[in-house]
Amino acid sequence: MAVRDTGTEQLIKDTAKRIFFFEGRFHATTQDIADAAGVNRTLVHYYFRSRDILFEQVVNEAKEQLRQTLDNVLSSKVSFTEKLRKFIDVFMDEIIAYPYRELFVITENKRHEKQEVDLIYDAHIKPFLAEVKAEMHAGKITSTDPRQFMMSLFALMAYPVLSESLNKTFLKISDAEFPKLMKQRKQIIFDMIYR
Amino acid sequence: MAVRDTGTEQLIKDTAKRIFFFEGRFHATTQDIADAAGVNRTLVHYYFRSRDILFEQVVNEAKEQLRQTLDNVLSSKVSFTEKLRKFIDVFMDEIIAYPYRELFVITENKRHEKQEVDLIYDAHIKPFLAEVKAEMHAGKITSTDPRQFMMSLFALMAYPVLSESLNKTFLKISDAEFPKLMKQRKQIIFDMIYR
């Protein structure tokens, strides 16, 4: 009973991710997704049964990847500066690929409170916050609540990509310039938060 | 033929703003809005004819207020540091009141390109960017493209508020702490970008 895998189920998910997380089209319909994937709408229901389930799967995978990334970066045994550089490098790349991803996680997060968070927190975030605090004592980072540091860090990475269209119109950034500026930001962000 | 103003039209708009810009409910229906405002759904159509028109009005007023705020802050004849402080103070307050407002403007902005932007740009943004550049030459701000400075500034203000729920769960920030941390940020942001 060989179930052959044509990759179409994955194609549909990837397309949904592109539409939701890259294009930021919050109320794309199953038809929109099917069209973008170049398949029949029925197939979307065939594989996922309902729009909600497709949506949920896609968001869950986004959460999982987010967790993985945190894992990878924060638990590597390297110096703080290296870790920080890698953190910025990896996250910026992901944010550029999927600017709206975190936003979907945010709006989903408001509904379901989770307990799994504790695991991530204890395993990765808490130790990293401690490292940040140590760097503050060493005078390498401006002293504040380490959580303020984290919020600033994410903000500097995520928001400019999210507000791309506003930046282009209000700051007169051209289509060609924008990716270059985002690349530059990796260094700029590091310099802003670490001396 | 006195047309008496009961303020209901405004109530509906304010409620829509609350739902869209504060609660971030991107696909709230006319029914949702009517319920939240405590009026009959028919009344929404009576005043605004269609959901699109209500939505458009609300977003346009958001844009207008945004423009006004920029006007107010950026064209006042005070020192750069004072201007910067005021900028952060005023904008943070607005962002806290309406965290999702810019996001709606962003998604709207992607559809309609505007020419009115040039007016705002020439009148306020361009001169301010020049001021920023001057401060960079004076060594008060780290030298980069002034537009990077602007993007960082907005990011530091907007994103932490936008990602409130994520911050609360992942950084273990309590409901009580959050507003305090946001208030603290005004100073923190200033210190981060100005020496």
Add this chain to the structure above:
DNA sequence: ACTTTGTTTAACAATTATGTTAAATACCGG
């Protein structure tokens, strides 16, 4: 060739959201 799985087509039911209309009721000012 036969079978299985993947995919499309078409037709349909159910639901939800939008928008319209007409009549009934509530409220307020003169």
Add this chain to the structure above:
DNA sequence: CCGGTATTTAACATAATTGTTAAACAAAGT
């Protein structure tokens, strides 16, 4: 109390979206 405006109620039409089903077709393996 009268007249007009504000608001509600109810009923309805329409459109969009979702979801289901059955049949046909395509492709690939054995």
